[in-house]
Amino acid sequence: MTNLNATEAIEKLSAEIGENIYIDVAK
Secondary structure (H helix, E strand, C coil): CHHHHHHHHHHHHHHHHHHHHHHHHHC
16 A cells, blocks of 8 residues: 555656646746
8 A cells, every 4th residue: 555655646746747847848
């Protein structure tokens, strides 16, 4: 269970970082 939760947290962080980079590039 812990590994799954960690994976979900990493995926969420990656998604947020990806969105931030996309926004910066779009500027």
